[in-house]
Amino acid sequence: MDSANWWRDAVVYEVYVRSFADADGDGTGDLAGLRSRLGYLADLGVDAVWTTPWYRSPMVDGGYDVEDHRAVDPLFGAEPDVLELVAEAHRVGLRVLIDVVPNHTSDRHPWFRAALAGGPERARYHFRPGRGAAGELPPTDWRSVFGGPAWTRVPGGEWYLHLFAPEQPDLDWDNAEVRAEFEDLLRFWFSRGVDGVRIDVAHGLLKDPRFPDLGVDDEEIARPPDRSHHPHWDRDGVHEIYRSWRAIAGEFGPGRVFVAEAWVDRPDRLARYVRPDELHTAFNFDFLRCAWDPGELREVIDRTVGALGAVGAPATWVLSNHDVVRHVTRLAPGDVELGRRRARAALLLMLALPGGAYLYQGEELGLEEVEDLPEAVLADPTWERSGRTRRGRDGCRVPLPWSGEAPPFGFTADGAATWLPQPEHWRTLTASAQADDPGSMLHLYRTALATRRAHPALGDGTMAWRPAPPGVLSFAREPGFGCVVNLSAEPCALPDGARVLLASGPVTGGRVPPDTAVWHGGG
Ligand code: TEU
Structure with missing residues (x-):
């Protein structure tokens, strides 16, 4: 590349x-x-x-x-x-x-501090009036990713938006x-x-x-x-x-x-x-x-x-x-x-x-x-x-x-x-x-990273699925590379003529155990 x-x-x-x-x-x-x-x-x-x-x-x-x-x-x-x-x-x-x-930003960011002090920086965040008779309810029902409401009220009455923690006020990207x-x-x-x-x-x-x-x-x-x-x-x-x-x-x-x-x-x-x-x-x-x-x-x-x-x-x-x-x-x-x-x-x-x-x-x-x-x-x-x-x-x-x-x-x-x-x-x-x-x-x-670096088939490009028994994923990358992943409960066979380049577990006699993947050439 x-x-x-x-x-x-x-x-x-x-x-x-x-x-x-x-x-x-x-x-x-x-x-x-x-x-x-x-x-x-x-x-x-x-x-x-x-x-x-x-x-x-x-x-x-x-x-x-x-x-x-x-x-x-x-x-x-x-x-x-x-x-x-x-x-x-x-x-x-x-x-x-x-x-x-x-x-x-953090609520300690100079912009947010200035916003809290009533400066024009307030327009860089989302401040909104609350709902309810005295604005005591958050502006929307949005929830924070970390839990709890996505709005926190500031002294002075308005609420600011934080999709994450209250210490992480959301910026207004229309600004x-x-x-x-x-x-x-x-x-x-x-x-x-x-x-x-x-x-x-x-x-x-x-x-x-x-x-x-x-x-x-x-x-x-x-x-x-x-x-x-x-x-x-x-x-x-x-x-x-x-x-x-x-x-x-x-x-x-x-x-x-x-x-x-x-x-x-x-x-x-x-x-x-x-x-x-x-x-x-x-x-x-x-x-x-x-x-x-x-x-x-x-x-x-x-x-x-x-x-x-x-x-x-x-x-x-x-x-x-x-x-x-x-x-x-x-x-x-x-x-x-x-x-x-x-x-x-x-x-x-x-x-x-x-x-x-x-x-x-x-x-x-x-x-x-x-x-x-x-x-x-x-x-x-x-x-x-x-x-x-x-x-x-x-x-x-x-x-x-x-x-x-x-x-x-x-x-x-x-x-x-x-x-x-x-x-x-x-x-x-x-x-x-x-x-x-x-x-x-x-x-x-x-070993996998070194092999990947050296093999011309790996990295950017296309792939093609190959026929495989139930529970097995098998695909080819060109030139000359195949990957078999056995997600079934039984050992599976490698494609005919496959030559193991690297395996995640013990492969003997061409049999791939369950929960094991193989990189192979040929086949
Ligand atoms: O995470 C963003 C994200 O969308 C989170 O919802 C993530 O799914 C969540 O952390 C799982 O509980 C990024 C960062 O990777 C994360 O560490 C930060 O906490 C978050 O942004 C806020 O900056």
């Missing part, structure tokens, strides 16, 4: 910065910690890293509550750390994507100053050498100016329903914003890219974000939502490849991220060993499909969701906002185990406490424990 089109089949590694590696010994990961581990990521064989927000923030939502988009939070470092990170990443052959959060600010911000970071931008909540920026009631409950707000006229998700007008952003990326030469985080249910709606003059890629979240089931997987693959292919965009597969239950746990709830077996097969499936992929830190170690974090340490706003009924996303954000026999497993200075506690049993899953074990998850990731 030439350098202008690197993104069409890139494998990007998501770094949740506060849980990746800590250089200063405070128990929270930082940019210097990430820089010190870039060699590990280059050896792993990924093309790029996406870093979650490290901007100045009160950290109510792990940094997705941004106080100053141009400043680095002292928890994570300082501006020179960004520049050094980018330089060092480029030196070892990795590109760097940053996270931009345009839907909302020209808001648009200008983010255009300037993109230029600010592109000019500092970053290669791309992940756009947080890309489907949420515009709201129906009539502010109609939804008539739905909490659960539905978190997942945009399957329709195109929702009052605050996936509105047609957002595309104009992204067309202007695409032009800005172009000012910095070819190869600067966007990836949209857009939770839309229909691939044809997702495809609108990646039309040729809009964003380069958008996460395909369907694997996060579908079961380990051959019919469902095949349908998702067909729908996605079809809809994106129609606009000439590559698919962008995802098995895990910092917002969802880790897929080792998701693919086989209550059975970690089975979950790991399926995760190995899922990796080979994902990396054999056309397009690019995003990995989430720790999946290469086979980490499972930590489901028994003590309530006292839970930091995700979901926990409090849901009235302590939803534990939230901390279980997939536990700091990585790098080395050693006991916490903090090389994540931070010995003796320091990690910001979330690590399970003792992760001693067998540290990166160093797995490094030289050919049966380890880490070894499979390295």
